[in-house]
Amino acid sequence: MKVLKDILYKVSLVSTSGDMEVDVKNIVFDSRKVEEGSAFVAIAGTQVNGHDYIDAALEKGAAAIVCEDLPENLKEGITWVQVGDSAKALGIMASNYYGNPSDEIQVVAITGTNGKTTTATLLHQLFIAMGYSTGLLSTVENKINEEVIPATHTTPDAVSVQALLRKMVDVGCTHCFMEASSHAIVQERIAGLKLAGAVFTNISHDHLDYHKTFDEYIKAKKKLFDDLPKDAFALVNSDDKRGMVMLQNCKANHQTFALKSPADFKAKIISNTLEGLELDINGKLVWFRLIGAFNAYNLLGVLGTAILLGEDEEEVLTTLSSIRGAKGRFDRISIGGITAIVDYAHTPDALDNVLKTINGVRTGGEQLITVVGCGGNRDKTKRPIMAKMAVQESDKAILTSDNPRFEDPEEILKDMQAGVGPTERRKTLTIVDRKEAIRTACMLSQPGDIILVAGKGHEDYQEIKGVKHHFDDAEVVTEFLTELNQS
Numbered sequence: 373m374k375v376l377k378d379i380l381y382k383v384s385l386v387s388t389s390g391d392m393e394v395d396v397k398n399i400v401f402d403s404r405k406v407e408e409g410s411a412f413v414a415i416a417g418t419q420v421n422g423h424d425y426i427d428a429a430l431e432k433g434a435a436a437i438v439c440e441d442l443p444e445n446l447k448e449g450i451t452w453v454q455v456g457d458s459a460k461a462l463g464i465m466a467s468n469y470y471g472n473p474s475d476e477i478q479v480v481a482i483t484g485t486n487g488k489t490t491t492a493t494l495l496h497q498l499f500i501a502m503g504y505s506t507g508l509l510s511t512v513e514n515k516i517n518e519e520v521i522p523a524t525h526t527t528p529d530a531v532s533v534q535a536l537l538r539k540m541v542d543v544g545c546t547h548c549f550m551e552a553s554s555h556a557i558v559q560e561r562i563a564g565l566k567l568a569g570a571v572f573t574n575i576s577h578d579h580l581d582y583h584k585t586f587d588e589y590i591k592a593k594k595k596l597f598d599d600l601p602k603d604a605f606a607l608v609n610s611d612d613k614r615g616m617v618m619l620q621n622c623k624a625n626h627q628t629f630a631l632k633s634p635a636d637f638k639a640k641i642i643s644n645t646l647e648g649l650e651l652d653i654n655g656k657l658v659w660f661r662l663i664g665a666f667n668a669y670n671l672l673g674v675l676g677t678a679i680l681l682g683e684d685e686e687e688v689l690t691t692l693s694s695i696r697g698a699k700g701r702f703d704r705i706s707i708g709g710i711t712a713i714v715d716y717a718h719t720p721d722a723l724d725n726v727l728k729t730i731n732g733v734r735t736g737g738e739q740l741i742t743v744v745g746c747g748g749n750r751d752k753t754k755r756p757i758m759a760k761m762a763v764q765e766s767d768k769a770i771l772t773s774d775n776p777r778f779e780d781p782e783e784i785l786k787d788m789q790a791g792v793g794p795t796e797r798r799k800t801l802t803i804v805d806r807k808e809a810i811r812t813a814c815m816l817s818q819p820g821d822i823i824l825v826a827g828k829g830h831e832d833y834q835e836i837k838g839v840k841h842h843f844d845d846a847e848v849v850t851e852f853l854t855e856l857n858q859s
């Protein structure tokens with residue numbers, strides 16, 4: 373139980389009525405989860421308006437209601453709190469409720485279209501290897517040291533963020549590395565969080581279904597930097613033309629990393645093969661296990677962050693050199709002379725990077741067969757672009773389903789096919805069933821060939837009409853390649 377008045381500390385209030393000293397059991401933003409004594413925060417969402425569920429919350433025993441618009445008749449015996457922004461209030465309330473854990477742990481948030489999971493995971497592994505007790509909030513999983521707490525979102529909801537940070541602090545974690553998705557920033561899932569620093573990886577085409585315009589998408593990312601305190605660091609990729617935009621209204625310590633332009637943290641790629649990357653960092657040659665030029669940026673983001681958190685460059689580089697990336701990012705499976713690569717590329721920029729990386733290290737003669745799909749109920753404008761890329765940069769492309777969610781998979785594939793020109797159709801197949809698509813890619817391949825299975829990476833499910841069916845790209849490709857190798 374916590375006193376409501378204390379939980380509302382620092383929340384900007386419009387009006388209140390009722391007992392502000394009332395004890396509340398917990399903070400809830402979903403009426404279905406309200407218990408006797410909860411404080412219910414009503415949020416206008418994308419599907420429904422939480423204000424329409426105030427009555428339902430009261431029926432379940434809510435002791436206090438926090439909302440932007442008060443109902444006409446305020447029920448007696450309930451505390452009513454009107455705020456300007458319920459989502460923001462929720463973040464601040466959650467932080468107060470859990471005793472402001474981010475005051476006791478250094479939290480670094482990573483944003484950008486691609487590279488967030490890779491950067492956050494590398495940082496988590498690096499700090500653990502350097503002896504720190506460390507937390508991670510990521511798309512693949514949340515972690516408290518080595519304990520895994522399954523993730524449902526890239527950035528959890530505001531209450532879960534604070535609850536997880538409290539657990540981290542209680543077991544002695546000194547650092548937490550977390551992804552800040554643009555959805556989370558706009559929805560104030562990280563309001564109330566004190567950040568030690570923020571990192572910007574890059575921005576490219578994605579999520580226009582949600583943000584509507586590219587400018588709005590940029591603004592969402594920039595908000596993370598606008599809200600940073602003066603004593604935090606703001607580390608941006610200055611080779612990305614929006615890197616400096618992130619810093620325009622940022623009070624924090626401005627820091628940059630880059631491969632092509634002058635920056636605080638710089639590197640030069642010496643070699644880039646399917647075995648890894650060799651970088652020249654301040655005159656030192658360092659070998660890393662990650663593959664692809666784009667990973668040089670992720671490594672620089674990691675190096676910069678660690679140094680800005682006070683770590684020694686030499687120790688960071690030595691430790692980082694032996695660390696592997698996140699699951700489902702350029703995972704290689706070699707069976708019977710055929711190499712399959714499973715990668716989470718689900719944006720045009722990511723797919724282009726992965727295809728270019730593979731084409732850059734090919735020795736000639738072998739075929740590249742790409743299997744790719746696009747998610748349903750997500751940005752439709754990336755579909756034709758991704759299909760075109762897959763076809764143009766591969767010897768054969770098999771267009772298939774990703775997570776259709778509530779869309780008709782055939783319609784998603786039609787949107788993808790619109791990007792494929794008439795002459796390119798000859799090297800394109802469309803197979804709705806992802807398992808069948810992967811099987812076909814395996815059947816068409818010869819020893820020496822490379823199969824890229826893009827879009828789902830670590831995901832172990834395929835979401836169809838609200839149901840998640842078990843599906844694991846790595847598992848499926850391994851099964852078919854093994855079968856073929858034995859026959």
Ligand SMILES: CC(=O)N[C@H]1[C@@H](OP(=O)(O)OP(=O)(O)OC[C@H]2O[C@@H](n3ccc(=O)[nH]c3=O)[C@H](O)[C@@H]2O)O[C@H](CO)[C@@H](O)[C@@H]1O[C@H](C)C(=O)N[C@@H](C)C(=O)N[C@H](CCC(=O)O)C(=O)O
Binds near residue numbers: 404524
């Ligand atoms: C589009 C989107 O981001 N939606 C997120 C948002 O929900 P919403 O605004 O749609 O909520 P809503 O259903 O309209 O409901 C509004 C309010 O009414 C409440 N409600 C609703 C029904 C009811 O009976 N009672 C009730 O009180 C809801 O709890 C909510 O507070 O807030 C919810 C709570 O935090 C999230 O779970 C939900 O994520 C949905 C499931 C989702 O799929 N989000 C994806 C797009 C997402 O967030 N992705 C990013 C990563 C993207 C990337 O970078 O690649 C992520 O961070 O995971």
Ligand SMILES: Nc1ncnc2c1ncn2[C@@H]1O[C@H](COP(=O)(O)OP(=O)(O)OP(=O)(O)O)[C@@H](O)[C@H]1O
Binds near residue numbers: 489715716722725726
């Ligand atoms: N720095 C980068 N620049 C461009 N592409 C990248 C970069 N890092 C990774 N990628 C590509 O993007 C894919 C997703 O990488 P990662 O999971 O690290 O990004 P993310 O930002 O966490 O994505 P999400 O928003 O879905 O959580 C990778 O599988 C790879 O294909």
Ligand SMILES: N[C@H](CCC[C@H](N)C(=O)O)C(=O)O
Binds near residue numbers: 526747
């Ligand atoms: N965080 C991203 C993941 C997309 C992964 C891809 N496999 C898909 O389902 O579109 C999103 O929710 O848009």
Ligand SMILES: [Mg+2]
Binds near residue numbers: 488489490511512551
């Ligand atoms: Mg991620």
